[in-house]
Amino acid sequence: MTSRILTLSCPNTAGIVAEVAARVADNGGNITEAAQFDDQFSGTFFMRLRFDIAEEGLGAFTTAFAETAGRFGMEWRLKDAARPTRMLLMVSKFDHCLGDLLYRVKLGEMNADVVGIIGNHPEEVLHTSLHKGFDYHHLPVTKDTKAQQEAEVRRIVEETDAELVVLARYMQVLSDEMCQFLAGRCINIHHSFLPGFKGARPYDRAHERGVKMIGATSHYVTADLDEGPIIYQDVEAVSHADTPADLIGKGRDIERRVLARAVHLHLDQRVLVNGRKTVVFGK
Numbered sequence: 481m482t483s484r485i486l487t488l489s490c491p492n493t494a495g496i497v498a499e500v501a502a503r504v505a506d507n508g509g510n511i512t513e514a515a516q517f518d519d520q521f522s523g524t525f526f527m528r529l530r531f532d533i534a535e536e537g538l539g540a541f542t543t544a545f546a547e548t549a550g551r552f553g554m555e556w557r558l559k560d561a562a563r564p565t566r567m568l569l570m571v572s573k574f575d576h577c578l579g580d581l582l583y584r585v586k587l588g589e590m591n592a593d594v595v596g597i598i599g600n601h602p603e604e605v606l607h608t609s610l611h612k613g614f615d616y617h618h619l620p621v622t623k624d625t626k627a628q629q630e631a632e633v634r635r636i637v638e639e640t641d642a643e644l645v646v647l648a649r650y651m652q653v654l655s656d657e658m659c660q661f662l663a664g665r666c667i668n669i670h671h672s673f674l675p676g677f678k679g680a681r682p683y684d685r686a687h688e689r690g691v692k693m694i695g696a697t698s699h700y701v702t703a704d705l706d707e708g709p710i711i712y713q714d715v716e717a718v719s720h721a722d723t724p725a726d727l728i729g730k731g732r733d734i735e736r737r738v739l740a741r742a743v744h745l746h747l748d749q750r751v752l753v754n755g756r757k758t759v760v761f762g763k
């Protein structure tokens with residue numbers, strides 16, 4: 481037996497769930513988890529299905545399902561639940577999120593293989609040693625060298641066949657072309673509770689504003705800075721006595737857990753993009 485995760489979206493209409501379930505049952509499959517959402521505003525239907533099926537039934541299922549998908553105008557994806565996703569990590573100077581993700585991968589918490597790490601600073605700036613053993617690509621960048629640097633990033637993504645790129649506090653704005661190339665497979669951690677405090681230095685501005693809660697936001701990266709579809713957010717209470725340094729310290733914990741949760745949801749095929757938003761079939 482093998483376990484597969486099917487995700488799909490299509491214009492909403494009657495009978496979708498019944499047809500999808502029938503294709504699984506027709507080919508000896510057993511549904512182990514199912515969730516769906518009908519977006520009344522966009523008229524789009526979203527579904528995530530996990531099912532077990534015999535290897536020998538998979539081909540017939542895929543052929544039959546392709547016909548069903550065509551009739552409903554579906555966008556769909558079928559992923560082997562056991563196959564690790566090829567993940568490339570990017571970092572600048574602050575490595576708390578990088579270290580946290582690498583630790584979770586080493587613990588087997590993340591169904592991912594790290595195929596490389598790209599940093600725009602030398603690896604010596606990193607505090608963690610968890611990156612040892614992985615290919616670290618030091619790709620410095622300035623406003624004048626961004627095109628060449630991004631061409632190198634793209635080469636590494638293609639050479640490593642990376643399926644997911646994680647900006648683990650990578651503090652450079654990606655070009656429109658790079659965002660297009662990585663559309664739907666690049667996740668960022670922003671160190672504020674978006675849409676508040678977009679851009680750089682959010683903690684200083686939060687301190688200046690006197691907020692009582694700070695947060696972090698993980699989202700898919702788009703050309704519009706900090707505007708990508710949000711995957712996961714979290715917050716924590718702060719006080720008048722917290723200095724900007726205190727906020728940065730408390731923020732590190734929130735950033736770590738928010739990025740890890742967002743990456744975990746993506747790796748488990750639980751996040752579907754719905755225009756400028758997401759549908760998250762959480763567990």
Ligand SMILES: Nc1nc2c(c(=O)[nH]1)N[C@@H](CN(C=O)c1ccc(C(=O)N[C@@H](CCC(=O)O)C(=O)O)cc1)CN2
Nearest residue numbers: 650651652653654668669670679680702703704705706
């Ligand atoms: N196209 C996008 N690129 C990136 C995004 C994004 O949403 N879309 N998120 C950022 C991360 N980030 C906030 O979360 C962020 C990073 C960097 C900057 C910024 O202004 N950087 C300056 C350079 C700063 C430096 O050299 O230290 C710049 O690039 O000119 C703002 C927000 C990752 N990329």
